[in-house]
Amino acid sequence: MARYLIPLVLFIILAIFLGIGLTRDPKLVPSPLIGKPAPAFNLPRLHKPDEKFSSQMLKGKVSMLNVWASWCAACRVEHPFLMYLAGRDAVTIYGLNYKDERNDAKRWLVQYGGNPYTSIGYDHDGRVGMDWGVYGVPETFVIDKQGIIRYKHVGAVTEDVWQKTLLPLINKLKAE
Amino acid sequence: MPVPRILFSILLLIWLLPVQASIVAFDFDDPQKEARFKKFSEELRCLVCQNQSLADSNAELALDLRRELYKMINSGATDDEIVEFMVNRYGDFVLYRPPVKTTTYLLWFGPFLLVVIGLVILLSVIRKVSKQQDTKLSEEERKQLAELLKDKQKEN
Numbered sequence: 001m002a003r004y005l006i007p008l009v010l011f012i013i014l015a016i017f018l019g020i021g022l023t024r025d026p027k028l029v030p031s032p033l034i035g036k037p038a039p040a041f042n043l044p045r046l047h048k049p050d051e052k053f054s055s056q057m058l059k060g061k062v063s064m065l066n067v068w069a070s071w072c073a074a075c076r077v078e079h080p081f082l083m084y085l086a087g088r089d090a091v092t093i094y095g096l097n098y099k100d101e102r103n104d105a106k107r108w109l110v111q112y113g114g115n116p117y118t119s120i121g122y123d124h125d126g127r128v129g130m131d132w133g134v135y136g137v138p139e140t141f142v143i144d145k146q147g148i149i150r151y152k153h154v155g156a157v158t159e160d161v162w163q164k165t166l167l168p169l170i171n172k173l174k175a176e
Numbered sequence: 177m178p179v180p181r182i183l184f185s186i187l188l189l190i191w192l193l194p195v196q197a198s199i200v201a202f203d204f205d206d207p208q209k210e211a212r213f214k215k216f217s218e219e220l221r222c223l224v225c226q227n228q229s230l231a232d233s234n235a236e237l238a239l240d241l242r243r244e245l246y247k248m249i250n251s252g253a254t255d256d257e258i259v260e261f262m263v264n265r266y267g268d269f270v271l272y273r274p275p276v277k278t279t280t281y282l283l284w285f286g287p288f289l290l291v292v293i294g295l296v297i298l299l300s301v302i303r304k305v306s307k308q309q310d311t312k313l314s315e316e317e318r319k320q321l322a323e324l325l326k327d328k329q330k331e332n
Contacts, residue, residue: 027226029223029266029267029269030267030269031267032263032265032266032267032268033264099236125240126236126237126240130241130265131265132265133265133266133267134237135223135237136223
């Protein structure tokens with residue numbers, strides 16, 4: 001009997017592992033930056049090029065840094081929801097305008113319903129994005145009061161992502 | 177008419193210029209640096225199109241990273257520094273050759289483990305089979321066999 005059971009059990013174990021593999025999204029690469037201080041930057045702001053938006057400003061309160069660009073299609077999807085969050089003052093949202101043209105980015109914000117960001121860094125050559133390990137826009141980082149990256153979401157921030165993942169985490173971090 | 181034909185050829189060549197310009201070449205003063213650049217751009221994964229290396233990929237990010245690699249190699253960064261730069265940003269996933277550490281032991285040594293398990297099973301099966309061939313019949317079994325054969329003969 002065992003002679004027939006062993007291959008069957010092995011097959012079932014293999015099928016379970018392969019099945020789990022199928023449900024995972026290979027595009028989601030775990031970020032090595034989780035639990036580490038936000039990589040330092042000092043960028044000109046999108047709307048006020050003479051002023052700076054730096055990584056120092058990420059300290060002191062829980063915030064989200066949203067990486068976006070006018071050429072990014074999925075950013076259009078999440079933009080109304082970011083506007084909704086900003087309107088409700090749910091969390092401070094900073095922007096990192098990644099590999100974009102200043103005028104295109106400004107026009108895009110007007111065209112798609114406004115500016116949800118407290119401050120936007122203009123990362124024209126994408127060098128800051130590289131330090132943050134950005135590989136697919138939009139990406140959203142959750143940063144705690146100490147300026148440490150606690151979570152990274154790749155893809156659009158939707159109501160579902162917000163309710164299930166981001167909001168519980170942000171509430172927890174605010175209580176810390 | 178030869179003139180339009182020449183004109184046409186020239187036009188074709190002009191048309192080819194932007195095609196050539198889209199391939200960004202990196203010039204090195206030292207062939208050793210060029211070899212390192214080649215090695216690294218083939219061993220690092222492009223995160224946008226995941227089954228391509230930095231050398232193969234035409235994604236914006238891959239181009240940026242090749243440029244960064246070029247800068248690092250020219251400024252004399254060591255191999256470890258280059259790997260550290262990439263892993264700090266994109267994780268071990270960026271390496272086509274993952275490092276040997278506790279979480280990757282199974283990946284590195286799993287195949288050898290399977291070979292060992294296979295050998296053990298093979299040996300035990302061989303031993304079992306050869307034992308079966310060696311077995312001699314006991315006195316009782318021989319009697320039984322003789323009787324069975326006798327029955328068989330009667331039937332015939």
